[in-house]
Structures are given as C-alpha cells and as structure tokens.
C-alpha cells in the first residue's frame with residue numbers, strides 16, 4: 001500500500017535526496033525529515049573565507065571541509081543538476097587538462113612527488129623527457145610490469161570466496177608492490193582507510209566483475225563489454241538528464257562555483273516549496289519502533305515529540321540507527337564497519353611570481369609505507385587552485401589554495417607546513433588562511449563481506465515487524481561517494497508503490 005506518511009531520519013545528502021524523490025513520487029504522503037545537526041547536508045560544508053590580496057583588494061576563497069569534486073559517472077547527481085537547474089553554476093575540468101591528467105604520489109621515506117603515468121605512452125616516455133626529470137617517475141616501471149604480466153597470470157581467485165580486501169585482490173593480480181603503492185593510495189584518497197580491510201566487491205565492484213569476464217584477467221576483462229551495465233539500464237527508472245550528460249562529455253571531475261554545498265542549498269530550496277514536506281533541523285530521532293497495534297512507526301525525538309509514520313527511511317549512520325531501535329527488534333550488522341576519521345586542513349597562500357608551490361595537477365596521495373618506513377600522518381593533498389581554479393576567478397592567479405587530508409588531528413600548523421614542504425619538495429611560505437576540520441568518524445570502512453551483510457540486513461527488514469516499510473540507506477550501506485548517496489535516496493521506497 002502506498003505510504004500516507006513518511007519519516008526520513010537524517011538530512012545529509014542521502015536523506016535530502018530521499019525527501020526530494022519521495023515527495024515527487026508520493027505527493028499525497030506527508031513527509032517529515034529530521035536532522036540532528038542545525039545545518040543540513042551532513043559532511044557537505046562549503047564556506048567562503050574573506051582574504052586580502054597583496055594589492056589590498058578584498059575577495060573570498062571557497063573552502064570545502066567535506067566533499068569537493070564529483071565524477072560525472074553518477075547519473076543520479078546529473079539528474080539533480082538538471083531538475084534543480086544547477087547547470088549555470090557548474091564548473092567542469094576536462095579529462096584532457098593537465099589538472100585532470102597530472103596526479104602524483106609521495107612515497108613515504110622519500111622527498112618530493114612522483115607523477116603517476118596517465119597513459120601507456122606516458123609510461124614508456126616518462127624516463128625520456130628531460131623536462132619531466134624532476135617528476136620522472138619510477139612508478140611507470142612498476143605500473144608497466146604489473147599490467148603487462150597480469151593477463152599471463154592464471155585464474156588465482158581462491159575457491160569459494162565471495163569477497164576479499166582490495167589489497168588481497170590487487171596483490172593476487174598485480175603483485176604486492178603494486179597493491180601497496182597504487183591500491184593503498186587510492187583507498188587513502190577515497191576512504192581514508194586501509195586497503196587491507198576494505199571490501200573489493202563493495203568499493204570496486206567493476207574490478208571483481210572484470211576478473212570474471214576476463215576468466216581471471218582484469219586486463220582482458222576490461223577489454224570485453226560488460227553485460228552487467230546493460231542489464232542495470234533496463235531495470236532502472238530512466239534518469240531525467242536534460243542536456244546535462246552532454247555538458248559532461250569529456251569531463252573528468254566537476255563542482256559548482258559555490259562548492260558542493262550548492263547541491264544541498266538547491267535541494268532545501270526545492271523541498272521548502274513542497275507542501276507535503278516538513279524539514280526539522282537540530283532535532284534528532286531518539287527512538288524508533290513499529291507499533292504492532294497501529295502498524296505505524298513511532299519515532300521519539302529530542303524535541304519530545306512523537307512522530308508517527310506509515311513508512312520510514314533511515315539515512316543516519318548505521319551506529320546511530322542501532323542506538324534508536326529496541327533490543328527486542330534488533331537489526332543485524334549495524335556496527336560491523338568502523339568509521340574512519342579525517343582531519344581536513346584548508347591552506348591558502350599568496351602567490352609569488354617565480355615561486356611555484358606545487359606542480360599543475362589534481363594533487364597527490366601518500367600510499368601505505370613499506371616495512372622500512374614509518375606511516376605518514378598525511379593521506380594526501382589536493383591542489384585546489386589548479387584542480388578547481390575557476391572557483392576563485394578572476395583572482396585565481398593571486399592565490400594558491402590546497403587541502404591536506406590527515407589521518408589524525410593536527411598537532412601544530414608550522415609542523416604540518418614543514419611536512420607538506422618536504423613532500424612537495426618546495427619550501428611553502430606561511431599560509432594566509434588555515435582552516436582545520438576534525439571530521440570524526442566520517443567515512444564508513446566497508447569491510448570484507450559487506451555486501452553479504454547488507455543482504456542479511458535487507459532480509460530482516462522484509463520480515464516482521466518491519467515488513468519492508470523501513471528502508472535503511474546511506475554511506476554506510478550502499479557506498480560512500482556523493483553519487484552513491486544520492487542514488488540511494490533516489491531508490492528509497494521503490495517497493496512502496
């Protein structure tokens with residue numbers, strides 16, 4: 001039966017996307033969204049900070065404490081851009097631009113950056129060009145020999161396994177050095193986590209599928225067409241993309257002139273116009289139960305209200321949901337995954353002619369250290385002023401903006417600047433602006449076996465007392481990227497119609 005009232009717990013991107021789509025699909029249902037924080041958007045926090053340039057002009061710089069760039073592969077986000085009319089504020093980075101192509105690694109125990117070869121040709125020529133000698137990359141040799149050998153390695157997936165860690169998977173196919181250097185760095189960049197714990201089937205399902213398509217070889221598998229994506233298209237509701245997918249042709253990453261917060265603001269603006277939607281901020285759910293007599297959910301809140309709803313979407317972190325439900329009706333696996341903490345530090349410097357602070361490129365990542373070196377506190381650093389220079393137009397040439405990601409809180413800013421200088425191989429000046437954001441327990445580490453556990457959770461939600469009327473979604477369930485979260489909100493309540 002179609003819902004007459006829906007409660008949505010959590011007003012991060014997942015909850016807001018759910019409210020947007022559910023209010024369109026069920027215009028007769030009364031929808032109430034509760035968000036514990038005063039500000040909506042969860043980890044999305046885009047703010048501008050005032051800055052005075054060398055010649056005395058006043059301007060502002062955009063600083064992101066959470067997500068900063070999106071990939072155009074998520075159609076659900078492109079759909080929001082179309083439906084919320086956000087194209088005018090889109091900023092895109094073409095795949096062909098140096099800002100997209102140049103990505104670097106800093107290897108613990110060394111100084112400076114190494115360029116990750118961006119194409120087979122650049123692997124072959126990385127040692128030849130005198131211009132690239134400072135960034136001349138031994139990574140090319142590791143990459144080339146791992147990729148060239150992979151198709152000749154026999155099928156080596158252990159019998160009967162349904163999942164393994166990203167590190168185990170990559171070590172099997174490409175060797176342990178490749179897995180440690182490239183795999184751990186990638187996982188640091190996306191999950192701020194250890195690739196030895198992250199589930200490959202959850203985080204990179206296309207790798208697992210390619211291995212099967214290639215009968216053991218990923219390289220062969222990627223050269224064969226994927227049937228899975230064709231099936232997914234058939235089963236999905238068509239996305240309303242307008243001409244946004246045209247705009248995204250050839251785009252590597254994108255954001256908005258006022259940052260990712262634009263998505264949150266636009267969703268809120270739209271939801272506030274919907275007569276069937278009530279948005280409550282600074283109000284948390286404190287309890288959730290299904291009343292068997294009325295067949296309604298009863299949600300107690302921090303404002304001492306009891307909210308009743310025929311259907312509920314939980315878009316709060318899974319450990320928070322565990323705290324809401326009664327031990328008499330437990331849900332499995334809500335605390336199976338730990339959450340990584342990330343300290344994000346925005347740094348803004350005044351540019352000086354002739355003093356280049358970083359190479360043109362997206363930024364760099366720091367892989368897991370080998371046994372001979374100590375682990376680095378810095379996970380990576382984004383060169384915002386080249387990867388999203390247009391956010392500061394027309395003053396972008398006057399400032400250098402970068403964002404460091406650390407696995408632990410910053411003990412001292414001068415020490416951090418020293419560490420960054422060493423990794424960049426350039427002496428950084430004193431920053432003009434520093435903003436430190438200690439994001440505690442912000443990214444779920446989806447451990448090996450996550451898909452299986454989530455299937456078991458869905459089975460329990462189909463049974464009594466929930467009867468499929470409670471949907472559990474969010475970064476800790478279906479994937480952490482903004483695209484995953486928006487897609488999960490879009491799919492919420494599909495079985496309710």
Ligand SMILES: Cc1cc2nc3c(=O)[nH]c(=O)nc-3n(C[C@H](O)[C@H](O)[C@H](O)COP(=O)(O)OP(=O)(O)OC[C@H]3O[C@@H](n4cnc5c(N)ncnc54)[C@H](O)[C@@H]3O)c2cc1C
Nearest residue numbers: 010012013014036037042043066067068284285475480482
């Ligand atoms: C530092 C950082 C950088 C990132 N960078 C990127 C990036 O560049 N690209 C990308 O695609 N992704 C990125 N991500 C991932 C992505 O931003 C998040 O996974 C996503 O925003 C999570 O959204 P969510 O709504 O599921 O959860 P959250 O953002 O955690 O929102 C949950 C909401 O629930 C509310 N809540 C909690 N408990 C209760 C309760 N009891 N009652 C009511 N409300 C409650 C909270 O107030 C919060 O607003 C990044 C994440 C972080 C932390």
